[in-house]
Amino acid sequence: MAALSTPAELAPVLEAGGVELSRLMHRTESRLAEVAEGHGANLAGHAAGTLAAGGKRLRPLLVFLCAAQGPPTLPAAVAVELLHMATLVHDDVLDRAELRRGRPTVFSEGGREAATATGDLLFSRAFAELTATGSADAVRVLSMASEGLVRGELMQRADAWSADVTPERYLERCRLKTATLFEAACRMGALLGGEPAAAEALGRFGERIGLAFQLLDDVLDVSGPPERTGKPRGADLVDGTVTLPLIIARTRDPELAELDLRQAAIGPARAAAVCDHIATSGALGEVRAEAFHQVAEAKAALTGLELPDSRRRALNLVADGVVERHA
Amino acid sequence: MAALSTPAELAPVLEAGGVELSRLMHRTESRLAEVAEGHGANLAGHAAGTLAAGGKRLRPLLVFLCAAQGPPTLPAAVAVELLHMATLVHDDVLDRAELRRGRPTVFSEGGREAATATGDLLFSRAFAELTATGSADAVRVLSMASEGLVRGELMQRADAWSADVTPERYLERCRLKTATLFEAACRMGALLGGEPAAAEALGRFGERIGLAFQLLDDVLDVSGPPERTGKPRGADLVDGTVTLPLIIARTRDPELAELDLRQAAIGPARAAAVCDHIATSGALGEVRAEAFHQVAEAKAALTGLELPDSRRRALNLVADGVVERHA
Numbered sequence: 064m065a066a067l068s069t070p071a072e073l074a075p076v077l078e079a080g081g082v083e084l085s086r087l088m089h090r091t092e093s094r095l096a097e098v099a100e101g102h103g104a105n106l107a108g109h110a111a112g113t114l115a116a117g118g119k120r121l122r123p124l125l126v127f128l129c130a131a132q133g134p135p136t137l138p139a140a141v142a143v144e145l146l147h148m149a150t151l152v153h154d155d156v157l158d159r160a161e162l163r164r165g166r167p168t169v170f171s172e173g174g175r176e177a178a179t180a181t182g183d184l185l186f187s188r189a190f191a192e193l194t195a196t197g198s199a200d201a202v203r204v205l206s207m208a209s210e211g212l213v214r215g216e217l218m219q220r221a222d223a224w225s226a227d228v229t230p231e232r233y234l235e236r237c238r239l240k241t242a243t244l245f246e247a248a249c250r251m252g253a254l255l256g257g258e259p260a261a262a263e264a265l266g267r268f269g270e271r272i273g274l275a276f277q278l279l280d281d282v283l284d285v286s287g288p289p290e291r292t293g294k295p296r297g298a299d300l301v302d303g304t305v306t307l308p309l310i311i312a313r314t315r316d317p318e319l320a321e322l323d324l325r326q327a328a329i330g331p332a333r334a335a336a337v338c339d340h341i342a343t344s345g346a347l348g349e350v351r352a353e354a355f356h357q358v359a360e361a362k363a364a365l366t367g368l369e370l371p372d373s374r375r376r377a378l379n380l381v382a383d384g385v386v387e388r389h390a
Numbered sequence: 391m392a393a394l395s396t397p398a399e400l401a402p403v404l405e406a407g408g409v410e411l412s413r414l415m416h417r418t419e420s421r422l423a424e425v426a427e428g429h430g431a432n433l434a435g436h437a438a439g440t441l442a443a444g445g446k447r448l449r450p451l452l453v454f455l456c457a458a459q460g461p462p463t464l465p466a467a468v469a470v471e472l473l474h475m476a477t478l479v480h481d482d483v484l485d486r487a488e489l490r491r492g493r494p495t496v497f498s499e500g501g502r503e504a505a506t507a508t509g510d511l512l513f514s515r516a517f518a519e520l521t522a523t524g525s526a527d528a529v530r531v532l533s534m535a536s537e538g539l540v541r542g543e544l545m546q547r548a549d550a551w552s553a554d555v556t557p558e559r560y561l562e563r564c565r566l567k568t569a570t571l572f573e574a575a576c577r578m579g580a581l582l583g584g585e586p587a588a589a590e591a592l593g594r595f596g597e598r599i600g601l602a603f604q605l606l607d608d609v610l611d612v613s614g615p616p617e618r619t620g621k622p623r624g625a626d627l628v629d630g631t632v633t634l635p636l637i638i639a640r641t642r643d644p645e646l647a648e649l650d651l652r653q654a655a656i657g658p659a660r661a662a663a664v665c666d667h668i669a670t671s672g673a674l675g676e677v678r679a680e681a682f683h684q685v686a687e688a689k690a691a692l693t694g695l696e697l698p699d700s701r702r703r704a705l706n707l708v709a710d711g712v713v714e715r716h717a
Binding site for chain 1: 476477480502504506509511520524525526527529530533539540541543
């Protein structure tokens with residue numbers, strides 16, 4: 064049976080979900096491995112490496128937790144993770160990233176061509192997988208989310224090194240680039256798993272925890288520590304990605320306010336020092352507070368729903384888990 | 391009404407298809423324009439430019455010609471063209487291509503980021519469009535074709551500058567990178583347009599004319615002339631793409647047999663001279679013969695089918711059109 068890569072902070076969720084949830088997560092892992100291996104020598108290595116590199120599998124988990132019956136949602140759980148990976152592989156090409164989750168990226172191992180193709184393949188595979196559900200609604204939900212991801216990614220690049228990113232614009236970017244896929248996972252779970260009437264509320268739940276997830280990612284980029292996050296502090300600063308911690312810190316710290324955000328100005332060496340400044344400004348607490356606020360809104364979206372206690376508990380645990388983590 | 395960009399050699403096909411076919415092609419063009427415009431300022435420009443740059447719209451045409459009833463196949467016609475464009479946009483990123491069809495590429499206008507994102511967006515849009523058909527079979531056919539395109543593209547890059555490409559391997563690459571999408575267009579037309587029993591035979595028809603199409607493309611790359619094809623002769627040689635004209639010519643011309651295929655060896659300046667050598671060897675006639683053979687097989691695939699005369703005539707005209715062209 065394929066090993067699960069779910070991190071420790073989500074263990075209570077698996078516990079709350081019981082044997083059935085663990086079984087579904089194992090089946091997802093096996094199917095992801097099958098999909099990766101079914102592509103001939105050229106691609107199999109890259110796709111398999113990407114999938115084996117793990118990740119939290121948070122999106123498949125959400126698909127299952129939003130479904131009354133898990134098994135019909137299995138292809139959606141696999142599809143949402145494949146789409147997530149497709150975008151990571153393409154992002155790594157654009158960022159010329161050498162490492163992801165401590166492993167060489169497809170880009171660094173195979174070059175631009177192989178990585179672009181592997182991403183395209185994972186995209187196609189995501190939609191192929193989803194057709195097993197026979198649901199045009201699910202395909203529509205996933206393709207809309209996919210558009211959101213692309214638009215979010217473009218927005219991030221358009222706003223690189225910009226001193227004019229407002230908190231509102233930052234949040235809209237997070238919604239597009241992260242929250243849409245969390246929302247899609249929840250919606251597909253509800254639609255395919257026998258809870259169509261709850262799709263709207265569960266979609267809102269997903270969107271909110273997606274926002275919280277991204278907010279916390281951006282906090283961790285500043286606070287580290289690298290031993291736990293697996294990447295150097297201030298990677299966003301080096302890439303020119305202007306996040307809420309920096310936006311808030313600049314309103315409080317005159318030195319940061321005068322900081323030239325252009326790439327030349329912040330190399331990896333200076334990034335850690337700027338991170339210290341941001342942390343000292345108190346901005347991180349404010350961003351964490353915003354993340355907790357989003358989690359509270361996510362939980363509130365569930366209140367009107369009739370859900371079995373174990374699923375409600377598991378969903379609440381996921382919501383807490385996205386902000387109470389260190390990597 | 392949106393203008394059609396169907397080239398002159400396909401005019402008889404539109405004539406054979408009558409008012410209904412022209413109407414469907416116009417609706418496809420309008421819908422493509424709508425899809426391109428619906429993406430916010432960031433993307434709309436790039437996507438619209440790509441779509442407006444035209445192309446033969448051969449794949450949508452095939453969708454309609456393989457259908458007994460055209461209107462239900464409209465989303466498939468739009469989707470197959472969107473997918474085709476997505477792959478072109480990504481190919482241009484990988485090739486760092488400045489021009490396509492005489493216009494600046496998304497890559498040259500917007501850079502790698504915008505072009506990768508625009509391609510991803512067109513991919514997503516293709517599948518979103520197809521869900522309007524409500525047919526999981528159609529989504530499956532398109533996603534399988536999409537995989538074929540990716541694998542063909544990778545195979546082409548893996549075989550770049552290789553002196554060991556056999557005719558069989560070349561044909562397999564053409565099948566993957568070109569014929570699968572022609573086949574998918576025909577299959578989707580049959581499945582959605584009320585001809586499911588004919589899907590197999592029409593799919594084979596599509597595959598064969600796809601092969602013929604690629605064979606002729608590879609002849610035109612050698613023979614030009616550039617005033618008609620819109621690109622310099624020998625672009626494949628410069629890119630390192632080893633095609634059948636070169637493979638055959640190397641078995642006949644000792645000078646070509648000794649040619650070093652590595653990139654450094656054939657710059658744009660030398661490419662035209664090598665093209666002359668290939669043409670003199672008689673290889674082009676042989677490749678044309680192979681293309682005509684594929685067209686004959688395509689037509690043979692139709693013989694067992696009961697088709698109205700006008701559609702059979704139109705399909706045969708498309709088959710002839712893919713080899714009797716100069717651009």
